[in-house]
Amino acid sequence: MVGFVGRADAPQVLADRLARRLADQMRLAGPVKDPVGWLIGVGLPQRQQCGDVRCDDRMLLDSGQDCPRCAEKQADRRDQRRAVAAAVDAAMPGASEAERRAATEKQLHQDVTARAWAKAHEWDHVRARQAATAQARAKAAAAQPDAEGPAAPVAPVVLPAPRPAAATPAPEVAGVDDDQELVIEDLTREQVLDWRTHAAHDHQIVHDHIARYGEHSAQRLFTRSFVATVQRLAGLGHLDLGYTPWRPA
Template sequence: MQQQRRVGLPVDLRLRVALGPVAWLWERLSGWQQDQVEAATKTELARLGGLLAQPGGGPRLLADRLTDRLEETGGEAMVTGPYGWLIRRGLVQRPSCTDRRCGDGIRLDTGAECENCHNVIHLRRAQIGAEIDRELPGLSDDKRRHVLEERLREQAAIEAEGLMWRREQTRAQQARRDAARAAAREQAEREREAAAAAEAVRQALPCEDCGQDQAAGLCEACDHRRQPETLIGEAGLIAAAGSAHLTDPGNVAAATAGARTAIGNSIATAWQKFLQITDVAMLEANPQAAKDAYAFTAFQTAQQAVQEYQDNALEMLGRTEEAEAEARRAYTVEQGRPWFQHHPTGAHAVAAATKAADTARERVAEYLLAMRLEQLREQIAARTETAAPAPWTDRLPELAARPLDGGTAGAVIA
């Protein structure tokens, strides 16, 4: 199946940092090529993570490598085959010696010049000497030594130029990393300051309901007065989701109303119990305290009711055919594990299979409850949209077309 091409870089922040310099090349890849490049990038980041002294620096190091390789190529516009360039050149480490920490003659873990590369000089002397013997046989020792030194100087000049370039690149990379870290610290500090300022403003807001100062928009007492109605509505939905036929509006309404009535009765009972252990005269002398106490009692009762209705709904949905079928399947699978194959009906096998079946049954019940609640909310939203009046922009032509009688015209004029 053809993979869907993604326009933006992967969601993973480490991959976004590493592939940032080649974002334009990424957009030119097919879906399959993007998957391959993403996998290759993850592999290289994992390998770099094992080389670096400090963890977490792999994405930035790989981004610097891609930037340098693009500069060598002449920019993104010069890359005619983005996939091949990324896989075979951009993401590939180029060690100048056998040390796996060496990349272009620079130690990846320290950023310093690779010491092992110095050993290459001795090997190169031997190699150049062998080339001279093949190309110019019969030279005297003095001439051979002269030619050898000349070629070594030429090679050293080439390597010195390359080393100088690499050092400049290393310094530039270090400067970019330092600047990025400084910018990240500044950004984090700005975000902290902005968050602190926003929180201070929010804390200074008065309560929307009672006007109490410094209540962060809603004081605790008013929040308790708001919450019971929300919780009662949620409990009603849960009761309907666990027991009602969702295609029957009357059945759903009956289950919801029953839950609302039951919770209302529970709140009344809890309030009466509270009054029996409280100084009623004190509440009568302080009506606001009485309102707050009632709101808190209603909140606690409704909160407990939601949990009870949820437990009951899960228990009922756990007895559905879907849940029982999944439980039987999980029981059979667990009983057939290799370590139980010789005693599938033994105590340990039965205990493990029973536990697996119970877990599967609970999982299906939770899924069914979530799906039925979503269905109920969609039905409520659909009914709300149907009941909503048409916008004025839609109703104005109809109203304008109606004739005005004398009484109506007089009323409008008046």
């Protein structure tokens, strides 16, 4: 925090954060039963809601203003919801309001889930190509005989841009933004478990989620303890032995 607001303003920014979160706690969940645990898990940590490192509860730490990236994400979601609702209204002119609302929520959920899995598959292909390229370079270097004199510099390998993975697309809806965000509240229990199973095998999924949606969102989807474990293992570098707190089925 000091790096964003300076030593002089950091205490006040932290006090404002605690006051804001305590007010939310009292309004939504009641009095704090474990003050120390609440401070460590809720009151003190920065809750980054997007990829901007300055973001804290959709506010910028250095200026106190609303986070523009979070505002843009919210605007995109509202635009998409309006577009889907309009398409549902056109397709179901005689349906009741409850039926149209249910159809809209179902369509939104299908769009979000399909695009999220497509992005995950795309990253899988990118990492597979990177690993294959590194392996090919290692084999070529091992097969090359030693020569006198300094070796010629090896030109860097430029990886092609990732191609969209083959995935079953969700039904097309006019006016829906292709860069749809993942909405955790729209995921079913089975889909959350699928995300966690994939993350247990590939910790990069957690890092990608943090970079796009923020650490707080990753903690909600993958649990706080698993995110902390992934971050700790990432800091160990070559000592990462593949430990994961889950045992996928």
